[in-house]
Amino acid sequence: MRWREVEALPDLNGGVAAILASADALKGAWEDWLKHVPEEEFRQARRRSLRRHAIETGIIERLYDVDWGVTLALVAEGLTQEVAAREGGISDDTLEVIRSQYDALEFLADAARGGKDLSVHFVRELHQAITRRQGAYGATDTLGRAFEAPLRHGEWKRHSNHVVRPDGTLLEYTPPEHVQAQMDHLITLYREMESVHPIVRAAWLHHRFICIHPFEDGNGRVARALTLLVLLRDDYAPLVVDRSQRARYIDALDQANDGDLAPLIRLFARLEIGALRFELEAPAVLREAASGAAEVARAHVDRIRANLSKAIAGRAVPAVQLADSLQTKVVNYLRKQGDALRDAFSVIAPETIVHVEHAQPPSQRSFLQRDHFRSMASSAGFRPNLNEGVWWGRLYIEIMEYVLHFDTAIIKAGAAEAGALVFTVWAAVSPPGEPGSNDLPEPVWVCHPTPDDSVTLVFSDAPDARWPEITEVIDQALTAAVDQLGQQLG
Template identity: 50%
Template sequence: MAMTDQPWSNVEPLPRLNGDLVPVLESVRTLQRAWKAVVASNDPGFREARRRSLRRHAIETGIIERLYDVDWGVTEALVAEGLTADAAARVPDGVISEDVLEIIRSQYDALEFLAEAAREGRDVSVSLIKELHVALTRRQATYTATGPTGLVFQATLHHGQWKTQANHVTRPDGSRLEYTPPEHVASQMDELVLLYRETEGEDPLVRAAWLHHRFVRIHPFEDGNGRVARCLTLLTLLKCDLAPLVVDRRERDRYLRCLDSANEGDLRPLARFFAELEIVALRSELERPPVDVSTAEPAVGALAVLGAGIDRLRVLRAESGASERAARVADLAAAVQERVDAWMTEMAARFGEMLQEVDAQAKATVQSAAPPDDRARFWRWQVVQAARSADFFANMRDGVWWTRLRLAALGQELRYLVFLQKVGQGETGVLALTVYAEMPSRDAEEGARQSADPVVVSTPTETVTWSYTEAPDADWPGTVDVLETTLAAALHKFSSTLG
């Protein structure tokens, strides 16, 4: 996308967006209803899932800003176990400095403050924005600044205070994006809050996208603006009983592209991006963590732990409407798989013809399976990895609906797998499509079990989610987009090895 220099501009009201957002926004509302039917705010599992979401946000928000870096394995440990050095140390080669941990903890505390503000009904205001900045940056004493001569230095960060120096950014294509000059920040922030409150009746994700972008365009603080903007997005969503979405490192490039589209006058990509991340967040919170063995009475030990687990499983299976949700999600999965199979079969025919131009023995085949077929339990490791990458729990109790496209040419093989799997423990009534592609290793020893190298695994937004109340073609264009994007990435890796 060719971009032009953007001088600073006054805050403008939320524009009218066209209907191409309707399917994804409706999917959010449908999933939210399913989420409410399964998750109760006083449920311990829900509270732990929410804490994990906030921990992930606290870690990733600083990584997005290049404030620090944290290994992915360490991140997963901190999310699962808590923001402690001990949690990081349990990861092989897991290292994180105490300074970085302190920054992350302060960001987590700011998110807890935000959640409490939402529970109290506090709305966006200038005073709340300044409080958020103080909370988010309290462990950050300086920021990287550039002087008039181009000299880069560490400047003192003034917490909760508007900037006093003009700032701008030079984008990758060389175009210049100017932020609001210091002398106009106070009036523009007042206008931002006023216009935001006038959008009360709009979809919360559209409101959140507009607020996020317009705040970033003002850039009222010396540093920490992105972190504050993402917090304001969460406040908007939490007040509307939605889950806290997370922009993680894997989504950074798309996030920045969406912001640039908004800078050029099109807010729709950012609104869609937030909607897709909200689907990921709701889906993730449907996971209920296993029984915490640390709470078992020492005197009864293992029996108490097993008994608690069985009691919990009994409750999950007896939940109101569980049988209906299970039946309807199975019908939904079968209908979606039928469409996926047809799409994959058509692609296989095309790929086969193309590959036979360079290898007469080349093959392109499609195979699938579904519960209760025993083959539905194939690919277990790949299913779990795809779900984990997309940040949810893979329910493997009855197996999954899978479709495999296999390409073989010139001694190389690609396996592109599409999974339809239930989300969460119990019968949540939520179904997710994920993707995993792998290439068998050429250098495995003869007679040894063949290993395979992953080449594509779904990111959180490279998925599709349905509630059991939705039609299989609720957002079929979005499904095809995920399939085409991930298959293209897999084919790029595969074709580069041919020859």
């Protein structure tokens, strides 16, 4: 694919309006929630978001690898060797690179708060800051031999840096002699897009910058940082492309190379929803101002009472009504799918049993299996609020001594007053037990929730408007689970 001059925003091939509206609705709830959050709590949440981005952006580029447990600790507590050592450790060189990337993001966040406009000079400054601790990069000479070349921080590339796509075709980036002109054109077009939705604008800027690939190395990290700049200037949360999203992210970029920007926009919208959920989480730390157990307890009681009061006055009731309405739809849908699956399996196993269980607040059964739902939420990328129960459904299919467990859950997310909910799914298969044994075998996971296997909801959503997204998640997950069950049946 030959290099092309920077192109303006095209007509979008796929519908993006619904997911952008979802992101904006959650953003509205998040902004209202921030009005009641102490400034220091917000700053802590923002630091966690930027630390997470600083770690993951290098992992995406295969610059280094960091164990997930180490990542969680560094995000929660700070970028120090002491924190990392408790979870297994990290090399000094890797930590220094991550710190330089974090410092660059702080620099970028300050620029966004100060209303600094995007410019070619700023892009070069940003590259210099991000790669400050990186002295070299992997290059290839004219004979195809790999070697380490010194990285020139903040300077345009001097040699072509084309890549081979997965299908074997060559993707050409802008030649070195045209980089300055194309960067100038990029900034001009960007400034003409003030009226475009920020997530769309961020996706366009991200991809067009990648197409230029103006630096010898670090282009992906700079592109993801520029995405943050666009979003932060419009008061969105800083989204993170993490390791679990790498394949989907690269595929979306490749589709954009072929002219379809919609998959990248949808991916960024989903990641923005995840980022907003992430910042809705109250920091799990005690207030430094409190001294002594009783004072700490009183501080937390005061905060919880205030939150509950605001929740009752604002979003709690409509959020519950939304969850109740969707739960009815989910349970009926599970029954319908269960009947269809029983009919299908009865051809080879007439004794197939299908059963649906469910519960919702205020039933005591909605408080069962809290660890299970906490695990589902963690895998789906959010911190659950289980204080008032979970809207859950469970489809059992028992066939030829195998049992498929398919769970759905609507779980409150983040602070109580935010009025945010997440719908997600999980599935496992229990194989037959050993002959003569009374011990039941552990279920084998066949469908684990991810941030993409969930739907974020806010109190103001209309159930019918969000229902197609929920059925899509159910259908995809249940199809994968039944496929795994069929394979185990032989």
